[in-house]
Each structure stands twice: as C-alpha cells, then as structure tokens.
Amino acid sequence: MTRHDFPKIHFYDQDFVDIYDKTWAWIEDCWNSGGEKSGIEGKFFSYPDVSSQAVTQVDAIYSSFFLVYSNRIYQAHPTLDLFYNRQEGNGAIRCAYDINSGAPVLERENPEGLGIPLFAWAEHNIYHKSGNKKRVKDVMPILCKYSSWIDAVFKKPNGLYKVPLCTTGMTNSPRGDAYYAMDFNTMMAINMLYMSALADILNDKETSFNYKRQYFALKTRINSLMWNAADGFYYDINKNEKQVTVKTIAGFWPLLAEIPNGEKAERIIDKLSDPNYFGTPHPLPSLSVSEKDFDENGRGFRGSVYPHLTFMVIKGLERYHRWDLARECAIRHVYFMLDSMEPVKNSAAAAGGTAAGNHHKGSLWEAYMPIKEGPAKWTGKPAFPRSQYLTYDALSTICLIIENIVGLSISLPRKTVDWVIPNLEIMGVENLSLKNNMITILSNKSGRGWEIQMESEKLYYFTINILNVKEKTLPIPSGKCSILIDKL
Secondary structure (H helix, E strand, O other): OOOOOOOEEEOOOHHHHHHHHHHHHHHHHHEEEOOOOOOOOOEEEOOOOOOOOEEEHHHHHHHHHHHOOOOOOOOOHHHHHHHHOOOOOOOOOOOEEEOOOOOEOOEOOEOOOOOOOOHHHHHHHHHHHHOOHHHHHHHHHHHHHHHHHHHHHHEOOOOOEOOOHHHHOOOOOOOOOOOEOHHHHHHHHHHHHHHHHHHHHOOOHHHHHHHHHHHHHHHHHHHHHOEEOOOOEEOEEOOOOOEEOOOEHHHHHHHHOOOOOHHHHHHHHHHHHOOOOOOOOOOOOOEOOOOOOOOOOEOOOOOOEOHHHHHHHHHHHHHOOOHHHHHHHHHHHHHHHHHOOOOOOOOOOOOOOOOOOOOOOOOOEOOEOOOOOOEOEOOOOOOOOOEOOHHHHHHHHHHHHHHHHHOEEEEOOOOEEEEEEOOOOOEEEEEEEEOOEEEEEEEEEEOOEEEEEEEEOOOEEEEEEEOOOEEEEEEEOOEEEEEEHHHO
C-alpha cells in the first residue's frame, strides 16, 4: 500500500471525489511561517490573506478536524501548539497572533482576545485519530489553566458566561440585547465534556469528575434559562435572564453538547427539515427563515450558510444517532458548494487540477446563499465572502465526505472502524492510515451480490450498520478479505 499519499475516496458521484482531491491540493497554499521577529517556529495552517496577517484560534481548531485525515502529510497539531506555546501566566490564550511579530491581536470589542473554547474537542478528536496518549498528557495542564482563566474572567455568579458577542464569530447576527450567548455557553459545556473525556484517557478520576460536575451544572442552567418549551428551541438571554427569542443557528450547539433530552432534541431537529425555519434548499442557514431579518442573499449571519456551522449541526445530529438526516444535509450542502463554484482568477489557487469528468472549475467560499446556488452576498461588503476559506470549506469537502457521506468513524485507540451505510452504493476509502496500519474499505456489487472488500496490515475491529437494519462487529485480520452483505 502507498504510505506517502492522501487517502483516496470512492463515491458514485465523481464530482465529490474530485472536490475532495482538489481540497488537499489547495491546502498546500494555507501553510505559513512566522516572520523573523515573531518567535513562531515551524509551519502552521492559516488563511493566506495578505490583508490580515494573523493566525487565528478558529484556524487552529477547525483545521485539525480535516488535517488528521492527511496520512500525516499535514500535521494537525503544530497550529494548536502555536497557541499553547503562547499561554500566559494567568492561563490566557488569545484568539489570534500576528504572523510577523508573534504578538496577540486584540480588538476593542474583545479586549481580552477570547476565542472559541474548543481546544479540548479538537484534542479528543486528534487522540482518536492518532492514538497519541502522551500528547493528551502534555496538553492537559495547558487546557486546565486555560479553562480556569475563562472561569475567572467571564463566569458570572449565575453560572453562565458573559462574553463579547464577537467572540462567537456571528458578527452581524440580529441577536438583540443578548447578554449571555447561547453558543458560547454551550461551547463551554462542550469544553467541560471533553476535558472530562481527556482526563478519563489519563485515568485521572478526580479531574474527570470535576469537569463532569461542572458540565452538569452548566447543562442545568442552560436548560432552565435558555430552553423555550413553547417554541421548542434554545435562545440567548438578556441581562435580566429573559429570553431573546430570535432563532439563530446558535440554537443547535446544544445538540453537540448533548444538553437536550430526547424529546427536546426531536423538537429542535424537526426545524432542520422545516422550510419555515432552517430547511432551506441549501440547508442550515445562520438565521431562521421565520425571522424578519432573514435575507435570502445571506448578508453575513442573517441567512448565509456557513460550512463550519453546518459541520457543527451535523456532528450534533450524530450524538442523537440521526445518521440519515446528517447524511442528507451533508450531501445537499456539498452539491450546493459544487454548483456555486466560479472560475478562479488566481491560477495558483486552481492548481488542484481538473480530474477527468469534473465540470466544476472554480473556488469554494466562506459562506453561501440559502435559497439558491452561489456565494452569499452582503451589500457594501465586497470582501465577503472569502474565497477558498479552507478553514471552513475543508470541513465539508474532507470531513463530511469521509464521516457522513461515505459514513466512516474511526478510533485508533479502540482499534475500531464503524461504517454506517444508509444506501447500498459503490463507495469507500482506500489507503487510510491508522498510525502504522493502512486500511482500505470498499463496497461494490459483484456477481455474488453486494460485498465489502477490505485490506489491512494489522488486526482491527469493524462494525457495519446497513440501512439501520443489519449491524455486526467483526475482527478484520491482516491481508485482504471480503464480506458478503447478504450473509451477515
């Protein structure tokens, strides 16, 4: 098997395969290095924008989710380590650093430079794709100090977090007089959940218990203050703890944090398919269609479809085993991305090549229109949306294609590969590295019927779920083998 190449994807629609391959080629343009006075060593992932010479926490965290699939050609951890290495004595890690000077980039609206608190989520994912327990041990003290800093500066007596709304990234979302942001508070719950999980990996029962206790306390506050039983949705609340009843995509973060019970989750999830709310042709707009400020051209967070928020919602659906809806949303989303591609003026950006049969030539976008194909529009903002913003886009064209469209879920420490197949189709992955084990898993139709062909260098455990009707776990030996689906 080939060890020095990206894993290959097989799918019945060649356009999906082509955009997956192109994305890996485009990622090469996103590697940067610091200036002489920056103190930043090595390469890191950042958006190649000459007007904004900074590496952001958003770049570091979200890029780690797709870089783990590069077969170690591109490492996921150097950009995260750039932030860890700049942790201050009080535990602070700022949301952005200047590439040339290495200094934190602070803004008037966000004087503390607070970023999205999702390092623990990223590290937990890296652990399951790399099996590197030593890294968990090394980063845990850093993440504990970081969490303590956020508590010390931003946590209020009622147990919720008051942060600048710009921290959430949803800059022009019409959230009224929101004081306690739904999404940031839920991100903190996610942080606590994964801090507990990382402590479990180290068998640190005390730390695990402390973060789990904090998680349940915050979960209780969110459910009691931010859940609206009449509307079946989570809202921001104002300074007086009254709900700001504007339905934004932020209301779906609780799914990822496993905050709602089954009944509440179903009420939230129902809105994803409802065209009056978030069930637009290009699914999952940043603002509900029912809101008066909804703009079918997108206009930033007043209706645009953002790939990183789509990724968040789909990962939340997985928590409640809604593989069917997650896959449907992912497929529709990627089709709209493909149909929205326009010719790229920069020939270097198009260096990904045009595989035979692919008629889509152009670039991906930071945000898309929710009603029809095309990049989102915002009058008076010619720089919006950013072209080739792979921090967001590769979450769709790599992660969602592998994890939700093909349907593979991998954990190296457990030596497991789970495959949820909602339809019997020709698809799979070839030469995917599980540390020192290269695996291939392909479904195909032969003269004997549908079969899954596998190749591996070492033993691993394979769980297959077919159409939510058949599920079986099998030990897969080294070498080549195949499974006839009709015989399961």
